[in-house]
Amino acid sequence: MLDTDTFTTPDGRTIGGTVMDLRNITLRFGGVEAIKDISFDIREGEIRAIIGPNGAGKSSMLNVISGFYVPQEGEVWYRGKPRPQMKPYEVAQQGIARTFQNIALFEGMSVLDNVMCGRLGHMNTNILSQAIWWGKAAKEETENRAVVERVIDFLEIQAIRKTPVGRLPYGLKKRVELARALAAQPSLLLLDEPMAGMNVEEKEDMSRFILDVNDEFGTTIALIEHDMGVVMDLSDRVVVMDYGRKIGDGTPDEVRNNQDVIDAYLGVAHD
Amino acid sequence: MPDQLLFGMEVALNGLMAGVMYSLVALGFVLIFKASGIFNYAQGVMALFAAMTLVGIQNGQVPFAHLINATLGTDIHNFGWTVPALAAILLTVVVMAIFAWLVNKFVFSHLVNQEPIILFMATIGLAYFLEGVADLMWGSEIKTLDVGLPQGINDWLETTTFDAVGYGFFIDNLDIVATIIAALLVLGLILFSQYTKQGRALRAVADDHQAALSVGISLNFIWVLVWSIAGFVALVAGIMWGAKSGVQFSLSLIALKALPVLMLGGFTSIPGAIIGGLIIGVGEKLFEFAIGAPYLGGATENWFAYVLALIFLVFRPQGLFGEKIIERV
Numbered sequence: 022m023l024d025t026d027t028f029t030t031p032d033g034r035t036i037g038g039t040v041m042d043l044r045n046i047t048l049r050f051g052g053v054e055a056i057k058d059i060s061f062d063i064r065e066g067e068i069r070a071i072i073g074p075n076g077a078g079k080s081s082m083l084n085v086i087s088g089f090y091v092p093q094e095g096e097v098w099y100r101g102k103p104r105p106q107m108k109p110y111e112v113a114q115q116g117i118a119r120t121f122q123n124i125a126l127f128e129g130m131s132v133l134d135n136v137m138c139g140r141l142g143h144m145n146t147n148i149l150s151q152a153i154w155w156g157k158a159a160k161e162e163t164e165n166r167a168v169v170e171r172v173i174d175f176l177e178i179q180a181i182r183k184t185p186v187g188r189l190p191y192g193l194k195k196r197v198e199l200a201r202a203l204a205a206q207p208s209l210l211l212l213d214e215p216m217a218g219m220n221v222e223e224k225e226d227m228s229r230f231i232l233d234v235n236d237e238f239g240t241t242i243a244l245i246e247h248d249m250g251v252v253m254d255l256s257d258r259v260v261v262m263d264y265g266r267k268i269g270d271g272t273p274d275e276v277r278n279n280q281d282v283i284d285a286y287l288g289v290a291h292d
Numbered sequence: 293m294p295d296q297l298l299f300g301m302e303v304a305l306n307g308l309m310a311g312v313m314y315s316l317v318a319l320g321f322v323l324i325f326k327a328s329g330i331f332n333y334a335q336g337v338m339a340l341f342a343a344m345t346l347v348g349i350q351n352g353q354v355p356f357a358h359l360i361n362a363t364l365g366t367d368i369h370n371f372g373w374t375v376p377a378l379a380a381i382l383l384t385v386v387v388m389a390i391f392a393w394l395v396n397k398f399v400f401s402h403l404v405n406q407e408p409i410i411l412f413m414a415t416i417g418l419a420y421f422l423e424g425v426a427d428l429m430w431g432s433e434i435k436t437l438d439v440g441l442p443q444g445i446n447d448w449l450e451t452t453t454f455d456a457v458g459y460g461f462f463i464d465n466l467d468i469v470a471t472i473i474a475a476l477l478v479l480g481l482i483l484f485s486q487y488t489k490q491g492r493a494l495r496a497v498a499d500d501h502q503a504a505l506s507v508g509i510s511l512n513f514i515w516v517l518v519w520s521i522a523g524f525v526a527l528v529a530g531i532m533w534g535a536k537s538g539v540q541f542s543l544s545l546i547a548l549k550a551l552p553v554l555m556l557g558g559f560t561s562i563p564g565a566i567i568g569g570l571i572i573g574v575g576e577k578l579f580e581f582a583i584g585a586p587y588l589g590g591a592t593e594n595w596f597a598y599v600l601a602l603i604f605l606v607f608r609p610q611g612l613f614g615e616k617i618i619e620r621v
Contacts (some may be wrong), residue, residue, distance in 0.1 A: 113508035125503035127496055138496050142508040144489040
């Protein structure tokens, strides 16, 4: 049933089979249907964007994937299996990391501690040996630190590693949040408006980081974005939502020429 | 040195030791408040319950004996054995962990995202409920708690200070032991929260729930863990207070003394709870000694802590070490 074909993109990256398959997802809040019968898939190694005007249900969709919302109808298939109903922390433990639209960081901790928290799922030794820094725990801590250092290096936040996150400017906080998600070495990375509220320069930086992360670590990324221009340059495939419905799905070029998408963005009256 | 000054120093030293006791209770409050935003009014009753459970297990008392006898017409009170102190302490820790699990399962997991005042009310209910359970389970008579802690005046200290300055300091051995144990407890908590996975997860939950979920931390697990730790701290406080003045229901009232300590130290700071307790302990003893007894007719220890806390509230509402609250407009 699931597509396992592998192919290579024009720029030389390998896109694998389906990692996440969303089937006929419907999500309601009371009488309001935030998501109406939406299906789409995410392939291994690709950058998949979800776009749409305000209130289209993009964030709700991301929250369904990360387990924060439970859809009333439909199935979430992950790594070839239907996923039973799960708590958000269980979803995270399965290798799905995310960032938030309004940044959810541990404000009182340093940047390093925040990124280390991304490794919590990879720490398995017992309390006692961790407390006295002994045996396997010391080795595990060293390994985790190595991953964290690599991520910090990669996202160019070495200079602020000891700074409490609460003191950082907005753009850097977004980057630290990305670093924390990345430290978990997720098999699927969800980014909720990674460039919201940024200036042009910060947006360019963030776009570069997202592309580099995908390229360097081969991380599968699903992201939500408002800015059409950015999304089109960044992503392999795009889902377009409007009023909770899917109105387009395909490569950036296909989506750009889709009449429904043009209407939604230019604002044609809804029936 | 003049006698008055030496006597004052002794009073201050004793105040320091009493302050350690306040700190121990305040510590339990801070732990739960930091991790879940719940102001746990039941912390004092937890100390009482833990101490009663410890004594009960140690003496081989049958829990709920009155209830069993009244319903079944039997007449049992005692298993007829005694449990060694260390084993009884470990068993009590297990009981407190089960209590933590039950509280989260049946009370607080149903109150997620409620207003702080509702959570607070729930803990008031919990306090009286737990007090009732403690009564029903172990009986209401005053019990002596003996886990083998040294008691009485420390002779060595008395003779040494007498030889050195010509005045022997009276310090209770129990107070010295309590101070050492409290210091070890705090050291242990700091090691735990800084260097272990669960400790890091606990700090993460204390900081931001949503972010904690997104890195794979189960909030429920952390809450049970933090209530268990608070239960353990309550047990330590209960042992110290119990050894000092017997296990009785007035023990739960010491929780109220922790309130001014928290106002002083800040509700979210572990060092704050310690320093706050010490300041209150020394402050009330010295005030009684220097001003209260000679000029105000004594008994100032009952209210001094609250007055000090009120003064603090006016000038530094977040406490000595609490996080400063800045609202952006």
